[in-house]
Amino acid sequence: IRRSITNLTFSDHFKRPNSKAPVFDVITRPGTVSSTRYVPDSIAKPSYATSGIVVGVPKEMEAKSAEQIARMRDSCRLAKLIVNRVSKCIKAGVTTDELDKFAHSLCIEHNAYPSPLNYRWFPKSVCTSVNNVACHGIPDDRPLRDGDIISIDVSVFYNGYHGDCAETHVVGGSVDDRGKALVHTAEECLNRAIQVCGPGQPLREIGRVISIVADQAGFTVVPAFCGHGIGSYFHGPPDIFHFENEEEGEMFEGLVFTIEPVISEGSPEITILDDGWTAVTTDQSRTAQFEHTVHICSEGVEVLTVL
Template sequence: MSSARLASLLRIPQRTITSLTKDNSKRSQRFLNYDVVIPTEVSPTLRVPDHIVKPDYAQSGIVLESLEEVEIKTPDAIKRLRDSCRVAREVLDKIGDNIEAGISTDELDKLAHSFCIERNAYPSPLNYKWFPKSICTSINNVACHGIPDDRKLKEGDIISVDVSVFLNGYHGDCAETFAVGALDEKGWNLVETARYCLESGIAVCRNGAKLSDIGDAIQHRAEESNCSVVPNFCGHGIGTYFHGPPTIIHFEHDSDEVMKTGMTFTIEPVISEGEDEIAVLEDGWTAVTLDKSRTAQFEHTVLITDDGAEILTRSPREA
């Protein structure tokens, strides 16, 4: 793959969609068992108490992160990162417990915000490049970076919740897709495929392995289930910075960059049941599929070890 092609795939399209109500029956007729989501009213941004330690961008929205090389974590850094990842997972599990038909994503955001404050953690998305909320909630055809609003969840929805926290100077990051009540067979296939894609990407991680092995494994697993990888969203290095090197690409590509013991990064593929094209709405964040197909996303923060990867955001509920 050429560098120009890779760059074009990784760049979020500049095209915006001003209306999702226009009929697009040829593209959407395959996807009829769920609502096509249109963003609604967003409530005012919540305040974080003064005693909570905040990242640099918390007040200004301006991100000053400038890490140029992949960081190998020290034992102390790994301990701090484990703590932040543990809290991020606790918050995500708490949100999952409250997902049901009739609750709005704004209410979920308020719960997540409160859970973070209770644990003396700052919700990392809040005011990051002026994102207005504490979590991302992406429903059905919203591929990523959905802004919590007053739309109430409905039976048959699928919702991806992305939780990140800043604690003791380090960010932890994880995501999961949840079904709201009963879900059609194709929807379950999508959700389970997305889960297995993440697991497949993690399974190839170890000291000395190529970073590109992750994307190869994820794309192969997605295609086995007749799904596609949305190429615009990547995993990333994480630590005292929210996003940094290395960039984790979730589709097949050529790269000689290798994993090293002590590296930490996220793996977070967005998987579509339809085509892989997206566009970003006028709010500058909400990414939706052009064919209105559903997507699902799972994410973990991982630490590379000599013989594999330690999942720092694994839920204690997982076997």
């Protein structure tokens, strides 16, 4: 079972980078993580909700039926609604644990289960990745600061299906120009990747386009994290690589997957902290991530995580 680091002083958690500019907090250790939030028995739960063990994942890519797609539209719209609501609360002084609490309450209010909760023993209901945390940051008691960059990843299990999306936001008005460019580029990588999706398109085209966009802007793709198939299962085939690759496989009608590139302003390499989840860049550079769940259809591609 994965554990969280607790009982550390505030000064132990964070330090300033050595470079003169930009100045931002580098996350070196997780903060204190609150107890697991309660989900009422009346809410339908995925198979791992109690055990943390994932079952029922298909071995091959699958085409969803019209009914399945309709249900996924509902779950994906709800995920987008929640990420929009939570994003409005992002400001200096707010802790990521408070963001998690609000997201959790919105899930319960809409009779949905927060997909990350106890998935392979992840302890919270959303992922919040700040500054040099590339992915899978665990919400904790650290207050956000003016100048931070934060990615929030919201996933819900609703009506038997998962919906998954993520956004990155700047905190306050003191984020430097390169930080703003990083966030813009990460979103552009996602948007350009979606544009090349459609029946018969190679899956590897997604990674090729993302790599070009990131490189032209002077940033790098973090290859450790990929998109994934999604449905009644949280993660399944295909793996969607966000870097240039030679993987085989084509998109087909009814295929549903996420695209979620993590873009770094420096090194693409990451290391995992002692909590078993928090992934930080090895050179302490900042990252940004955007994510949508998409459906390959006869018209090309449908973004499901929209309102």
